[in-house]
Amino acid sequence: MRELRPEPLTRDAFAPYGDVVESGQAAEEMNADSFERFDDLCRVEAHEGRIAISIARCRVATTLPHRIEMVERHPHGSQAFIPRTPCRMLVVVAAAGAAVDAAGLRAFVSNGEQGINYHRGTWHMPLIAFDAGQEFLIVDRVGDSPNCDIQPLAEPVMLLEPVTG
Amino acid sequence: MRELRPEPLTRDAFAPYGDVVESGQAAEEMNADSFERFDDLCRVEAHEGRIAISIARCRVATTLPHRIEMVERHPHGSQAFIPRTPCRMLVVVAAAGAAVDAAGLRAFVSNGEQGINYHRGTWHMPLIAFDAGQEFLIVDRVGDSPNCDIQPLAEPVMLLEPVTG
Numbered sequence: 001m002r003e004l005r006p007e008p009l010t011r012d013a014f015a016p017y018g019d020v021v022e023s024g025q026a027a028e029e030m031n032a033d034s035f036e037r038f039d040d041l042c043r044v045e046a047h048e049g050r051i052a053i054s055i056a057r058c059r060v061a062t063t064l065p066h067r068i069e070m071v072e073r074h075p076h077g078s079q080a081f082i083p084r085t086p087c088r089m090l091v092v093v094a095a096a097g098a099a100v101d102a103a104g105l106r107a108f109v110s111n112g113e114q115g116i117n118y119h120r121g122t123w124h125m126p127l128i129a130f131d132a133g134q135e136f137l138i139v140d141r142v143g144d145s146p147n148c149d150i151q152p153l154a155e156p157v158m159l160l161e162p163v164t165g
Numbered sequence: 166m167r168e169l170r171p172e173p174l175t176r177d178a179f180a181p182y183g184d185v186v187e188s189g190q191a192a193e194e195m196n197a198d199s200f201e202r203f204d205d206l207c208r209v210e211a212h213e214g215r216i217a218i219s220i221a222r223c224r225v226a227t228t229l230p231h232r233i234e235m236v237e238r239h240p241h242g243s244q245a246f247i248p249r250t251p252c253r254m255l256v257v258v259a260a261a262g263a264a265v266d267a268a269g270l271r272a273f274v275s276n277g278e279q280g281i282n283y284h285r286g287t288w289h290m291p292l293i294a295f296d297a298g299q300e301f302l303i304v305d306r307v308g309d310s311p312n313c314d315i316q317p318l319a320e321p322v323m324l325l326e327p328v329t330g
Binding site: 021022023027030031032033034035036037038039040041042044046050051052053054055056057058059060062080082084085086113117126127128129135137138139142 | 186187188192195196197198199200201202203204205206207209211215216217218219220221222223224225227245247249250251278282291292293294300302303304307
């Protein structure tokens with residue numbers, strides 16, 4: 001079985017798939033200097049619909065290694081997941097396209113503070129979390145037309161512990 | 166000087182002004198039952214523009230009592246603030262309208278887990294936080310036309326410690 005070991009999540013490495021939601025970039029001032037504001041961190045898209053804010057709460061924690069047998073994509077909009085309390089996130093992605101390029105799948109691990117925004121059409125593993133109760137803010141598209149394509153992987157992928165240190 | 170003592174933030178009490186972002190409502194299942202999803206918690210609006218995701222980080226902590234001399238509103242969109250790590254939020258609001266009804270100003274305190282979404286046009290005190298470094302996720306409208314009206318209060322308002330217990 002193919003194995004994938006997550007690499008550190010950075011804006012540059014993740015750019016082909018989406019955005020990293022983090023406060024590291026150049027800031028603007030806000031409210032008479034009492035806040036720094038890190039503006040417009042994501043490409044938020046909603047076609048044939050509108051943007052909604054939701055929360056997902058983990059019921060069943062995932063342990064590694066984790067077997068991946070399918071990926072999904074949202075053809076009509078972007079989808080952001082941002083931890084509500086700091087926690088490591090693992091994501092697996094492949095470039096947008098009519099069919100997933102399984103050979104091009106990449107895995108990333110966040111630094112605990114980062115969130116991510118999948119661009120419209122990016123293939124990705126459904127959300128996993130390592131602790132039951134962990135909550136994620138979701139900013140994505142809602143609408144009447146279906147917005148989730150699922151594609152089974154011809155060869156399952158085993159997601160391994162990230163490299164540390 | 167007029168004084169305002171914050172009341173507990175609830176969805177019902179805040180409904181005339183905006184939405185409360187919290188996970189308490191009825192959930193749907195997601196990702197083969199491994200997550201609960203609390204869907205579409207806010208009325209997200211962007212006229213003459215688009216929705217963006219940003220982060221604000223507190224540089225100057227506010228202490229109470231806190232003197233309020235102005236309020237603002239965003240005529241073209243909603244604006245959500247959601248703490249990135251749990252923290253109490255204080256908000257002061259008045260109903261949308263051409264001019265602020267200062268007699269109708271109300272103050273709310275969150276339970277530490279909640280975020281808020283101001284509806285388009287709701288008058289509100291600019292964001293304050295009690296700890297430097299505290300970060301808030303912002304989901305609001307960006308666009309070319311101006312989107313912030315400021316109105317001084319004829320009589321300043323003193324924001325007091327919330328009632329506890």
